[in-house]
Amino acid sequence: MLQTPAEFVPLMTAQGHPDPIAFVFRSGRLLVREDDLTLPDSRVGLPLHGLHAEHFHPVGLWQQRYCCTTFVDAELEPQPGFAFVQLRSLFGSMDEPLLGVASRAAQLAEWARTHRFCGHCANPMQLASGERAFKCPACSMVAYPRISPAMMVLIKRGDEILLARHVVSPTGRFSALAGFLEAGESIEEAIHREVMEEVGLRVKDLQYFGSQSWPFPHSLMIAFTAEYAGGEITPDASEIAEARWFGPQDARPEAPPGVSISSLLLDAHWPGARSTRN
Numbered sequence: 001m002l003q004t005p006a007e008f009v010p011l012m013t014a015q016g017h018p019d020p021i022a023f024v025f026r027s028g029r030l031l032v033r034e035d036d037l038t039l040p041d042s043r044v045g046l047p048l049h050g051l052h053a054e055h056f057h058p059v060g061l062w063q064q065r066y067c068c069t070t071f072v073d074a075e076l077e078p079q080p081g082f083a084f085v086q087l088r089s090l091f092g093s094m095d096e097p098l099l100g101v102a103s104r105a106a107q108l109a110e111w112a113r114t115h116r117f118c119g120h121c122a123n124p125m126q127l128a129s130g131e132r133a134f135k136c137p138a139c140s141m142v143a144y145p146r147i148s149p150a151m152m153v154l155i156k157r158g159d160e161i162l163l164a165r166h167v168v169s170p171t172g173r174f175s176a177l178a179g180f181l182e183a184g185e186s187i188e189e190a191i192h193r194e195v196m197e198e199v200g201l202r203v204k205d206l207q208y209f210g211s212q213s214w215p216f217p218h219s220l221m222i223a224f225t226a227e228y229a230g231g232e233i234t235p236d237a238s239e240i241a242e243a244r245w246f247g248p249q250d251a252r253p254e255a256p257p258g259v260s261i262s263s264l265l266l267d268a269h270w271p272g273a274r275s276t277r278n
Protein backbone atom coordinates (compact mmCIF):
# COMPACT_ATOMS: atom_id res chain seq x y z
CA MET A 1 0.00 0.00 0.00
CA LEU A 2 1.14 3.56 -0.66
CA GLN A 3 2.49 4.68 2.72
CA THR A 4 5.57 6.17 4.34
CA PRO A 5 8.29 3.52 4.78
CA ALA A 6 8.79 2.60 8.44
CA GLU A 7 12.37 3.86 8.73
CA PHE A 8 11.64 7.28 7.18
CA VAL A 9 12.37 10.31 9.40
CA PRO A 10 10.87 13.69 8.45
CA LEU A 11 13.22 16.67 8.36
CA MET A 12 12.41 20.37 8.46
CA THR A 13 15.99 21.61 8.07
CA ALA A 14 17.98 21.24 4.88
CA GLN A 15 21.05 19.00 5.03
CA GLY A 16 24.05 18.70 2.79
CA HIS A 17 24.37 15.28 1.18
CA PRO A 18 26.62 14.13 -1.69
CA ASP A 19 23.86 11.99 -3.22
CA PRO A 20 20.38 13.14 -2.16
CA ILE A 21 17.11 11.57 -3.29
CA ALA A 22 15.73 14.56 -5.19
CA PHE A 23 12.10 14.87 -6.30
CA VAL A 24 11.36 17.52 -8.91
CA PHE A 25 7.72 18.20 -9.74
CA ARG A 26 6.19 20.11 -12.63
CA SER A 27 2.42 20.55 -12.18
CA GLY A 28 2.24 17.36 -10.13
CA ARG A 29 4.40 15.35 -12.54
CA LEU A 30 7.69 13.87 -11.34
CA LEU A 31 11.00 14.26 -13.21
CA VAL A 32 12.53 10.84 -14.00
CA ARG A 33 15.06 9.36 -16.39
CA GLU A 34 13.21 8.02 -19.40
CA ASP A 35 15.13 4.77 -19.72
CA ASP A 36 14.64 3.31 -16.23
CA LEU A 37 12.18 5.71 -14.53
CA THR A 38 14.72 6.49 -11.78
CA LEU A 39 15.16 9.93 -10.22
CA PRO A 40 17.68 12.42 -11.64
CA ASP A 41 21.03 12.43 -9.84
CA SER A 42 22.60 15.50 -8.27
CA ARG A 43 25.76 15.38 -10.39
CA VAL A 44 24.18 15.47 -13.86
CA GLY A 45 20.40 15.26 -13.91
CA LEU A 46 19.63 18.16 -11.57
CA PRO A 47 22.23 20.66 -12.90
CA LEU A 48 21.02 19.89 -16.44
CA HIS A 49 17.69 21.34 -15.37
CA GLY A 50 19.27 24.35 -13.64
CA LEU A 51 18.57 22.92 -10.18
CA HIS A 52 20.94 23.10 -7.22
CA ALA A 53 20.72 22.35 -3.51
CA GLU A 54 19.33 25.78 -2.60
CA HIS A 55 16.22 25.19 -4.72
CA PHE A 56 15.09 22.23 -2.63
CA HIS A 57 12.92 21.82 0.47
CA PRO A 58 13.83 19.14 3.03
CA VAL A 59 11.54 16.09 3.10
CA GLY A 60 13.37 13.66 5.38
CA LEU A 61 15.95 10.93 5.79
CA TRP A 62 15.47 7.48 4.29
CA GLN A 63 18.03 4.71 4.11
CA GLN A 64 20.69 7.19 5.31
CA ARG A 65 19.96 9.45 2.35
CA TYR A 66 18.66 13.00 2.46
CA CYS A 67 15.37 13.37 0.59
CA CYS A 68 14.41 16.76 -0.82
CA THR A 69 11.82 18.21 -3.16
CA THR A 70 11.09 21.20 -5.35
CA PHE A 71 8.83 22.38 -8.15
CA VAL A 72 9.66 23.93 -11.50
CA ASP A 73 7.73 26.21 -13.85
CA ALA A 74 4.98 24.59 -15.90
CA GLU A 75 6.85 25.66 -19.04
CA LEU A 76 10.13 23.90 -18.19
CA GLU A 77 10.90 21.24 -20.78
CA PRO A 78 12.75 18.12 -19.65
CA GLN A 79 16.26 17.68 -21.03
CA PRO A 80 16.84 14.82 -23.52
CA GLY A 81 16.67 11.49 -21.68
CA PHE A 82 14.32 12.83 -19.00
CA ALA A 83 10.55 13.10 -18.71
CA PHE A 84 7.89 14.43 -16.34
CA VAL A 85 5.49 11.58 -15.54
CA GLN A 86 2.33 11.25 -13.47
CA LEU A 87 2.93 9.71 -10.03
CA ARG A 88 0.02 7.36 -10.75
CA SER A 89 1.84 6.00 -13.80
CA LEU A 90 4.69 4.86 -11.52
CA PHE A 91 2.41 2.58 -9.46
CA GLY A 92 3.75 -0.90 -10.13
CA SER A 93 7.07 0.24 -11.59
CA MET A 94 8.63 2.39 -8.85
CA ASP A 95 9.38 0.62 -5.53
CA GLU A 96 6.47 1.15 -3.14
CA PRO A 97 8.60 2.56 -0.26
CA LEU A 98 10.12 5.12 -2.63
CA LEU A 99 6.62 5.95 -3.90
CA GLY A 100 5.65 6.55 -0.28
CA VAL A 101 8.43 9.11 0.08
CA ALA A 102 7.48 10.58 -3.31
CA SER A 103 3.92 11.04 -2.02
CA ARG A 104 5.24 13.21 0.81
CA ALA A 105 7.58 15.06 -1.54
CA ALA A 106 4.76 15.77 -4.01
CA GLN A 107 2.60 17.35 -1.32
CA LEU A 108 5.45 19.49 0.03
CA ALA A 109 6.38 20.66 -3.48
CA GLU A 110 2.73 21.55 -4.11
CA TRP A 111 2.62 23.47 -0.81
CA ALA A 112 5.76 25.41 -1.78
CA ARG A 113 4.39 26.13 -5.27
CA THR A 114 1.06 27.45 -4.02
CA HIS A 115 2.22 29.47 -1.00
CA ARG A 116 4.83 31.78 -2.49
CA PHE A 117 2.71 34.80 -1.55
CA CYS A 118 0.59 35.56 1.48
CA GLY A 119 -3.10 34.81 0.90
CA HIS A 120 -4.02 37.75 3.15
CA CYS A 121 -1.73 40.63 2.14
CA ALA A 122 0.05 39.21 -0.96
CA ASN A 123 3.59 39.77 0.36
CA PRO A 124 6.22 37.14 -0.53
CA MET A 125 6.23 34.40 2.12
CA GLN A 126 9.29 33.25 4.08
CA LEU A 127 10.03 29.85 5.58
CA ALA A 128 9.26 29.76 9.30
CA SER A 129 11.81 28.34 11.68
CA GLY A 130 11.12 25.35 13.90
CA GLU A 131 8.07 24.13 12.03
CA ARG A 132 7.13 23.23 8.50
CA ALA A 133 5.37 26.43 7.55
CA PHE A 134 5.58 29.59 5.51
CA LYS A 135 5.15 32.83 7.42
CA CYS A 136 4.30 36.26 6.06
CA PRO A 137 6.88 38.84 7.26
CA ALA A 138 4.29 41.63 6.92
CA CYS A 139 1.16 40.26 8.61
CA SER A 140 2.46 37.07 10.31
CA MET A 141 -0.02 34.78 8.58
CA VAL A 142 1.22 31.19 8.71
CA ALA A 143 0.56 28.61 5.97
CA TYR A 144 1.09 24.93 6.71
CA PRO A 145 1.10 22.18 4.07
CA ARG A 146 -2.49 21.67 2.99
CA ILE A 147 -4.14 18.36 3.89
CA SER A 148 -7.69 17.68 2.71
CA PRO A 149 -9.50 15.00 4.73
CA ALA A 150 -11.93 12.78 2.90
CA MET A 151 -14.05 9.92 4.19
CA MET A 152 -14.48 6.53 2.52
CA VAL A 153 -17.17 4.13 3.67
CA LEU A 154 -18.03 0.56 2.74
CA ILE A 155 -21.68 -0.10 3.66
CA LYS A 156 -22.55 -3.67 4.69
CA ARG A 157 -25.99 -5.32 4.73
CA GLY A 158 -25.90 -8.97 5.81
CA ASP A 159 -23.42 -10.62 3.47
CA GLU A 160 -23.67 -7.83 0.89
CA ILE A 161 -21.69 -4.62 0.40
CA LEU A 162 -22.66 -1.45 -1.44
CA LEU A 163 -20.43 -0.24 -4.29
CA ALA A 164 -20.94 2.67 -6.64
CA ARG A 165 -19.61 3.96 -9.93
CA HIS A 166 -18.90 7.67 -9.87
CA VAL A 167 -19.96 9.83 -12.80
CA VAL A 168 -16.49 11.37 -13.02
CA SER A 169 -14.50 8.18 -12.42
CA PRO A 170 -11.85 7.98 -15.16
CA THR A 171 -11.94 4.18 -15.03
CA GLY A 172 -15.66 3.62 -14.47
CA ARG A 173 -14.89 1.10 -11.74
CA PHE A 174 -17.08 0.31 -8.76
CA SER A 175 -15.77 1.40 -5.37
CA ALA A 176 -16.81 2.32 -1.85
CA LEU A 177 -18.44 5.72 -1.38
CA ALA A 178 -16.09 8.62 -0.71
CA GLY A 179 -16.23 12.36 -0.30
CA PHE A 180 -14.45 15.35 1.15
CA LEU A 181 -15.28 16.73 4.57
CA GLU A 182 -17.03 20.08 4.84
CA ALA A 183 -15.45 22.71 7.10
CA GLY A 184 -16.67 22.23 10.66
CA GLU A 185 -17.72 18.62 10.12
CA SER A 186 -16.54 15.48 11.94
CA ILE A 187 -15.64 12.42 9.89
CA GLU A 188 -18.72 10.64 11.24
CA GLU A 189 -20.98 13.55 10.27
CA ALA A 190 -19.45 13.58 6.79
CA ILE A 191 -20.15 9.85 6.38
CA HIS A 192 -23.83 10.19 7.32
CA ARG A 193 -24.21 13.25 5.07
CA GLU A 194 -22.40 11.81 2.04
CA VAL A 195 -24.17 8.45 2.23
CA MET A 196 -27.55 10.19 2.34
CA GLU A 197 -26.62 12.63 -0.44
CA GLU A 198 -25.03 10.08 -2.78
CA VAL A 199 -27.30 7.03 -2.40
CA GLY A 200 -30.14 8.04 -0.04
CA LEU A 201 -29.35 5.48 2.67
CA ARG A 202 -29.02 5.65 6.45
CA VAL A 203 -26.10 3.89 8.13
CA LYS A 204 -25.07 2.98 11.69
CA ASP A 205 -22.27 1.27 13.64
CA LEU A 206 -19.38 3.10 11.96
CA GLN A 207 -16.09 1.20 12.37
CA TYR A 208 -12.74 2.80 11.66
CA PHE A 209 -10.73 0.80 9.11
CA GLY A 210 -7.60 2.83 8.35
CA SER A 211 -6.29 5.94 6.66
CA GLN A 212 -3.97 6.82 3.81
CA SER A 213 -2.34 9.96 2.55
CA TRP A 214 -3.18 10.27 -1.15
CA PRO A 215 -1.08 12.82 -3.05
CA PHE A 216 -3.61 13.91 -5.70
CA PRO A 217 -2.95 16.54 -4.68
CA HIS A 218 -3.18 16.39 -0.87
CA SER A 219 -6.00 14.13 0.34
CA LEU A 220 -6.11 12.16 3.55
CA MET A 221 -8.46 9.24 2.93
CA ILE A 222 -10.08 8.02 6.18
CA ALA A 223 -11.82 4.69 5.66
CA PHE A 224 -14.70 3.18 7.63
CA THR A 225 -17.20 0.39 7.36
CA ALA A 226 -20.84 0.96 8.32
CA GLU A 227 -23.97 -1.15 8.68
CA TYR A 228 -27.02 -0.42 6.56
CA ALA A 229 -29.72 1.16 8.73
CA GLY A 230 -32.51 1.92 6.26
CA GLY A 231 -33.67 3.51 3.01
CA GLU A 232 -33.77 2.58 -0.67
CA ILE A 233 -30.80 3.18 -2.97
CA THR A 234 -31.46 6.51 -4.67
CA PRO A 235 -28.33 7.61 -6.52
CA ASP A 236 -27.56 11.31 -6.84
CA ALA A 237 -27.38 11.46 -10.65
CA SER A 238 -24.90 14.33 -10.58
CA GLU A 239 -22.34 12.19 -8.73
CA ILE A 240 -23.27 8.50 -8.96
CA ALA A 241 -23.79 6.69 -12.26
CA GLU A 242 -24.79 3.41 -10.59
CA ALA A 243 -24.92 2.00 -7.06
CA ARG A 244 -25.90 -1.50 -6.02
CA TRP A 245 -25.40 -4.30 -3.53
CA PHE A 246 -22.77 -6.94 -4.28
CA GLY A 247 -23.14 -10.37 -2.64
CA PRO A 248 -21.23 -13.66 -2.57
CA GLN A 249 -22.77 -14.68 -5.91
CA ASP A 250 -21.46 -11.59 -7.71
CA ALA A 251 -18.19 -11.41 -9.62
CA ARG A 252 -15.85 -8.94 -8.06
CA PRO A 253 -15.64 -5.82 -10.24
CA GLU A 254 -12.32 -4.55 -11.54
CA ALA A 255 -10.20 -3.75 -8.50
CA PRO A 256 -8.82 -0.31 -7.70
CA PRO A 257 -5.00 -0.01 -7.71
CA GLY A 258 -3.38 -2.28 -5.12
CA VAL A 259 -1.59 0.70 -3.63
CA SER A 260 -4.82 2.31 -2.40
CA ILE A 261 -6.71 1.90 0.87
CA SER A 262 -9.82 1.50 -1.28
CA SER A 263 -8.35 -1.79 -2.47
CA LEU A 264 -7.49 -2.96 1.07
CA LEU A 265 -11.00 -2.09 2.24
CA LEU A 266 -12.52 -4.28 -0.50
CA ASP A 267 -10.03 -7.11 0.11
CA ALA A 268 -10.95 -7.23 3.79
CA HIS A 269 -14.70 -7.13 3.31
CA TRP A 270 -15.46 -8.74 -0.05
CA PRO A 271 -18.54 -10.97 0.48
CA GLY A 272 -17.42 -14.49 1.30
CA ALA A 273 -13.82 -13.47 1.96
CA ARG A 274 -12.65 -13.89 5.54
CA SER A 275 -12.08 -10.45 7.02
CA THR A 276 -8.57 -9.82 8.27
CA ARG A 277 -9.59 -6.79 10.28
CA ASN A 278 -12.49 -7.93 12.48
Ligand SMILES: [Zn+2]
Pocket residue numbers: 118119120121122123136137138139140141
Ligand atom coordinates in the same frame (compact mmCIF):
# COMPACT_ATOMS: atom_id res chain seq x y z
ZN1 LIG B 1 0.62 38.72 4.85
